[in-house]
Structure formats: C-alpha cells, structure tokens
Amino acid sequence: MSDEPTTPLEELDGEQPIEATEPDDLDEEALERRSEALSQVVKFGDPVLRSAASRVTEFDDDLASEAERMIALMRDAIGVGLAATQLGTLRRMLVFQVGSEAEPTVLVNPEIEWRSDEDLATAEEGCLSLPGVIVDVERPLHVRARGVDVRGEPLSVEASGLEARVIQHEVDHLDGVLMIDRAERDQRRGALRALREGGTYAPDPPEEEDAAENGTGSKPAED
Numbered sequence: 001m002s003d004e005p006t007t008p009l010e011e012l013d014g015e016q017p018i019e020a021t022e023p024d025d026l027d028e029e030a031l032e033r034r035s036e037a038l039s040q041v042v043k044f045g046d047p048v049l050r051s052a053a054s055r056v057t058e059f060d061d062d063l064a065s066e067a068e069r070m071i072a073l074m075r076d077a078i079g080v081g082l083a084a085t086q087l088g089t090l091r092r093m094l095v096f097q098v099g100s101e102a103e104p105t106v107l108v109n110p111e112i113e114w115r116s117d118e119d120l121a122t123a124e125e126g127c128l129s130l131p132g133v134i135v136d137v138e139r140p141l142h143v144r145a146r147g148v149d150v151r152g153e154p155l156s157v158e159a160s161g162l163e164a165r166v167i168q169h170e171v172d173h174l175d176g177v178l179m180i181d182r183a184e185r186d187q188r189r190g191a192l193r194a195l196r197e198g199g200t201y202a203p204d205p206p207e208e209e210d211a212a213e214n215g216t217g218s219k220p221a222e223d
Contacts, residue, residue: 040073042088048088049086049176053089059150059151070095071106075104082128095170110170113144115143116140120138121139123165124136133180190203
C-alpha cells in the first residue's frame, strides 16, 4: 500500500465520492428521478455483481439504446459512472461523466492498457450498488484505457485524478470486482457488516483513527 495520506475525491477533481453521494439540495422531482434510477440498479448480494461480463460482439441500435439508458440512469442517480453489470446485463460496457460540463463517454469492451503503478492515491469511493457504504481505495492516479464506441469504432481514453478512478472502478465491475475488495481489511469488514444489517459505513477521519490507535477514541466496527 502507498504511504500517501487519504485524499477526498473532491480535492482531486472537484467532485464527490464515486459512484454517487447522498445529495441534500435536490428538489422533489430530482429526488423522485434519483429514487427511480436507483431502483433499477442491482444491489450487493446479487450474484451478477460477482460475474465477469462478456465481450460485446454486436454493434446495433439495441446497444446504442442501452448506452443512452445507462447515461440517463447515471445522471438521474447523481452518479459519475455506471457499468452494464450494475443493471444486470453481463456485457462489457460502461459509461462515465466526470463534471457537469463534460460529455458522457461510452466505452465498450474496455481494457486498461496502462496504469501509473508508482503514482498512486487513496481516496473515498462510494457505489450505487453498495448504498450507504464508503471506503478508502488506493488506485493509480493515471490510466490509459482502450475499447470501442457503440458503433464499434476504436476509442482510447487517457485520464487522471477522479476520471481515472471512475474508469478503474467501472472496469472492476465488469470483472466482478467491487470496491470493498480493494479496501483495507478493517474497512472491508465494517462495510460488509453495514451491508448485511442495512446500515451505513464510512471510514473514520484521520484524527479519529489516530485517537482509536491510542485507545482514546472509538474503533471501526468489527464482526
């Protein structure tokens, strides 16, 4: 693991933890859209989230329509990324949009062909499929991913910061890997307990963690 301090994602790129946060400034209509979008997302415990997706071989109108649906659901859920497996579809396709001014990107059959394995950062991540849970995850700061678009045309993406993190998070989904698999042991156990009990989990701030180590603060929940 890197010895770099944990860095909130909003400090990396002005955004909130991926894939989504709990917004507190939405109007009633937006909250209803978000609730409807989240109801269509597969949640932790469904075996599809632990399944590897298959490569896309047919590039037709149905694929393009599914990509548009994924983008709409991602936006309505106030997310920055979404993988097809999170909608119960085992095919390798993901969408992401980091920042309200950015154009949404669809990446089909994505592969991460390069990572900055010596340039790492640890930051908070959330997930639409693991509601109420946030964990710290260490990932490379920079990546280059390749794949194709919905028409089958080659597409390459070079990304840094939050965008790189989102891409890695979504590619993990397509491989059946969840963010909690990449968290430290204590956080993984706390997150799993919250998911089983229908609660919430987030890591302690650094000062609270230091207090816990000294026996003066509360410790993370354990099984």
